[in-house]
Amino acid sequence: MTTTAPGSSGVRLAAETWESLFRSQVAVMRRLQAGQAFKKLPIKEYDVLFTLSRCPTGKLRLNEINDHVLLSQSSLSRLVERLEKRGLVERSTAPDDGRGILLGLTPAGQELQKEIGREHVRDIAELVAPALTADEQRELLRLTQKLQAFVASK
Amino acid sequence: MTTTAPGSSGVRLAAETWESLFRSQVAVMRRLQAGQAFKKLPIKEYDVLFTLSRCPTGKLRLNEINDHVLLSQSSLSRLVERLEKRGLVERSTAPDDGRGILLGLTPAGQELQKEIGREHVRDIAELVAPALTADEQRELLRLTQKLQAFVASK
């Protein structure tokens, strides 16, 4: 068994852990956002293109995307509206649910996603790879996946 | 030495690690934001009160706070304006730098921070503590601190 410091019952550790996870995310995100890549498209909009590009079928429901992103439903609706106006995504009605909207990348959207993605991945690698060993990165990956899985299942 | 998978030279691992860190942060933040505690004060505004409460001197410069938070300088300036209007913080001119502003909590601000903080810490513990063992939390804490330190030093 793992003992905790007397009187804190693990609450303090959890709080410190979250605080550190959050601040590290802020620090990294700040740098990434400043990258040249996001002069072309805000990072939140890029994230939607990226999410679509990762999806096997190439199309996702708006509410599925919403789970991935820290935006209200209405903000995502408008963000997608902007992407559509720029010709980067296409809405289509979901075949099995008349209420739903399926979102997919246009060829221009795919192109822009790849273009920004290349730069973005370089920036990430420059920031993360020298900070942690490969083993540490794998462990961080595992722990954050585990945390995410627990939160999603709750 | 730790070898990387052929052809990916660590770039892929770094990207996956960041992606997972980011998504886990989104998932946890989404839950925390929805907590009862943040009906009283938006989480971003609470974060400023919290940051001030942690500071030994009790006062911080606006630009120091800005480093901690994912907001532009002007947005922070206005956020602080709102906190001031609600009587939660006080601006004072920095003694050693006529351009600077020192920000401190008022008694009401301290009170509200503690009140929200208690609830918030409970929510964090409910979300994080059951997801990871204490050892895993300590390791996640260590890795995110290391990442943050590297980014800050760059």
Next chain:
DNA sequence: CAGTGATACATGCAAATGCATCTATTTTGG
């Protein structure tokens, strides 16, 4: 299968945010 509630997304509107710029102060270099 009608009626009630839930879900998916859109929209009006007020508030928050960021960019560009402004003022004031400090720092630097000659």
Next chain:
DNA sequence: CCAAAATAGATGCATTTGCATGTATCACTG
């Protein structure tokens, strides 16, 4: 010591965001 550049923070203004609500479709229940 002075002029030029840098830094801290505030502010005008356009864009983005979220809350509340609206509309349409789906699911459940008796």
